[in-house]
Amino acid sequence: MYIYINGSYADSNEAAISPFDHGFLYGLGVFETFRVYNGHPFLLDDHLERLNGSLRILNIEAEFTRTETVGILEGLLAKNSLRDAYIRFNISAGNGEIGLRTESYREPNVIAFAKPLPPAGDMNEKKAVLLDLRRNTPEGDVRLKSHHYLNNVLAKREAGPAMDTEGIFLNNEGFLAEGIVSNLFWYREGILFTPSVDTGILDGVTRKFVIELARTAGIEVREGFYKKEEAEAADEIFLTNSIQEIVPVTSFAGKSFPGKSGGAVKRLYQRYEVQRGTLWSRRQLIGGLAND
Template identity: 60%
Template structure:
């Protein structure tokens, strides 16, 4: 496979990053993952909006436009001969002296990875698992999609490598937060519920799209602070992220949910699927 790095398309085993990169030394870096459907980068504008905001927050002097990223995506996809793919766009602070830096980072390292990923023929399903590991609080005022992943790794180790399972974090106060690599939703009485970003969760791009789809379709929507009993009383529940899309929950412990048979998740997924090859942003709905 080929990788893009700082203006060049090179073989993945030729990628070199200095140990003086502050992304390596201090975790100063952010990334976005998105999917390419038949050559279209789904919700790219929304991903870049979040990425550019995060870079500004981290004082990394770099911003990306759709045109710039599309040029990279096309070049990399041609090199790898892919039309359907997983893409990770990674921006680290760049090289600096050993020690904490307060100045702006002016020469970040930009890398784009890609691997083949075909559109699913139907929704995946997963078992939800309550985590003992608590969701840590964001390092800043809101959670960034940053290189700081130890909390997620600890949670993943807790549930193991079973791809049919997703862990569900609680905050230290006992409120439902999010999945290890996902946001969580549930439906009861015609209302779609999801934890507020004030719980310290990542405001996922797919999370925002699902909320926009719910609004477009006239659903009631509520964000708030919820205990696990409220989720367990739901009619349906599902996870969301940009790679796995909408993933219905089949059970949490002994509580069984309808999974992909649930009509609300099915309707959302069908609506979602219609837009894969056309939407640049949820704002187009």
């Protein structure tokens, strides 16, 4: 496999970064994961918006445009002979002296790699289980998609290795938060519910896109603080992330749910799959530029 690293492409077995990279030493790094559908990086503008905002928070002097990033991706896909792929786009602070620093980082390490994915098909279902481990609070004012992943790793160990099971966090106040690698939604009596970002969750790119999909479909969306009993009383539950898309839930807290046969999740997924091959941003949907 070839990866992109700091301006060039290299075999993944030969690529290297310094042990003095502060992304390695102190976790100062952020990343985005997204899908490429037949060569198109879905919602790339939204991913770059979040990435660039996170870099400013970490005081890393880098900013990525669509044009620059598409150039990187086109080379990466060509080197690996891919058209449908999982992309991880990773920026770490770069090298520095041992010890915490307050000045900005001007030479970050930029790494991107692609993994093959099959062409998108139907939805995959999962079971959801409530975790004993609580969602940790963000390190700053908002949660970044950063290298700080121990909470997620410990949660995955608790949930177990099964690929068809997702663990659901409560936050420290006992409110529903998010999945280990997903955002959480449920549908009841014509209304779509999802935890507020103020619960401490990651404001997922796919989360925001699905909220807009629902609203443009005439579905009321409510973001707030909810106890687990409110999701247990739902008609349908589903999860979202940028690689797995929309994932219907078949069971949660001992109760069965309709999974991919649910009417709301089918309606949203039909709208999702129409847009994934062309859209650069959810704002195209908001602005009425994408029609289904």
